[in-house]
Amino acid sequence: MSGPNTQYDPVEVAALDPEAIEQAVTDALAAIAAATTLEDLKTVRLAHQGEKSPLALANREIGALPPSAKAEAGKRVGQARGRVGQALKERQAALETERDERILVEEAVDVTVRVPRRPLGARHPISLVSERVEDIFVSMGWEIAEGPELEAEWLNFDALNIGADHPARQEQDTFFVEPAGSGLVLRTHTSPVQVRTMLEHEPPIYVLCPGKVFRTDDLDATHTPVFHQFEGLVVDEGITMAHLKGTLDAFVQRLFGDGIETRLRPNYFPFTEPSAEIDCRCWVCGGSGVLDGQSCRTCGGTGWIELGGSGMVNQRVLRAAGVDTDRYSGFAFGLGIERSLMLRHNVGDMHDIVEGDVRFSQQFGMEI
Structure with a gap:
């Protein structure tokens, strides 16, 4: 090597x-x-x-x-x-x-320069209308009651005298919660809150039940699958349709202006008997049906505007909630908040209400 x-x-x-x-x-x-x-x-x-x-x-x-x-x-x-x-x-x-x-x-900062003010947001008009309605009824001595949006099927239908074969209980009208047979639905109205109130409290009962509800409607100019409504319930001794009419007159005058009156048209609802549709005089044309020489667009020339449904609480509903029908009677009514907003402020498209564009809300300020 x-x-x-x-x-x-x-x-x-x-x-x-x-x-x-x-x-x-x-x-x-x-x-x-x-x-x-x-x-x-x-x-x-x-x-x-x-x-x-x-x-x-x-x-x-x-x-x-x-x-x-x-x-x-x-x-x-x-x-x-x-x-x-x-x-x-x-x-x-x-x-x-x-x-x-x-x-x-x-990156120098001139601390003497005036800082541009950040533009303020705006409260949604749905919230403003809801609070205004609540204030009206609270001022009349009523209470506000709330309940869950995920509701038991018994409270949403059976306790309200809505039978198993009623169209409202079909899937094309109601959101059922999986698994099948769970007995749960997304509430289709705030009426279950009324039943809960009657189950938990002894009469006399004077409550307003506002909240969000769900229907299987497509979103278009006049419908939305998620909307808000408020329902009123009175259970006391000696309650009649006259009390219902007086309450509705007082409410619409506070909401839409002095001099506005209501009328009741016979109708059918499972949870009230007798039942009636609620109309109020058009506050735009004053009930004449004519505005500036033409048919009033707000009421369609009829002079009346449909608001919602009402009636005397069906005795089956009272008994299902444990109320003594020999002693007590009551009335109930329900109105949509979106509809009240569209009527009161001439909102033409439901999309404007639900899409969340702050420019729409800013038109109403902080009070409505």
Whole structure:
């Protein structure tokens, strides 16, 4: 086995050639000087100090040299790498100083400039109408009652005298909650709150039940699958349709203006008997059906506007809630809040109400 080659000349290795090393340093210094940003300098560092840079490759060749040649080659490569490293350090410091000075100028804040006021939002008119209706009935001595939106099918239908074969209990009208037979629905009205109130409290009962309800309607100009309504319930001794009529007259005058009266048209609802549709005189044309020589658009020329349904609480409903029908009677009514809003303010499209555009809400301010 032959001994080490003590005559090996490191100059003969291309990467260790003094001229090659000096050229690598010259290229690196030129690139460093040309870097104008810290990102540019990062790229230069990778090219001239990274693992694949000329000086890094030259440094690897030193390990293959005989001992007598390593010291001189190592010194030459080390000095070259040191010059490049120092130049990088100085250039980075200079570029960081330039960046900091530029930031101080570009991001300067004039504390004397008036701050632009952030535009205020607006409360949704549905909330405003709901609170106004609640205030009207609270001022008459009523209480506000609330209940869950996910409701038992018995409370939503059976307790209200809505039989198993009623169309409202079909899937095209009601959102049933899976699994099938769970006995849960998204409430289709706030009437279950009335039943809960009668189950939990002894008469006399005077409550208003506002809330969100759900129907399987498509969203169009006059319908939405999620809407709001309020229902009133009175259970007391000696309650008659006259009390219902007087309550509705007082309510519509507070909501729509003095002089507005209501009328009741016979109708049928499972949970009231007798039942009636609620109409009120058109507040736009005053009940004449004519406005500016033309048919009133608000009431369609009839002079009356349909508001909702009402009637005397069916005795079956009272008995289902444990109320003594020999002693107590009651009335109930229900109106849609979206409908009241559309009528009161001539809103022509349900999309405007439900789509959440703040520009729509801003028209109403903070009070309605």
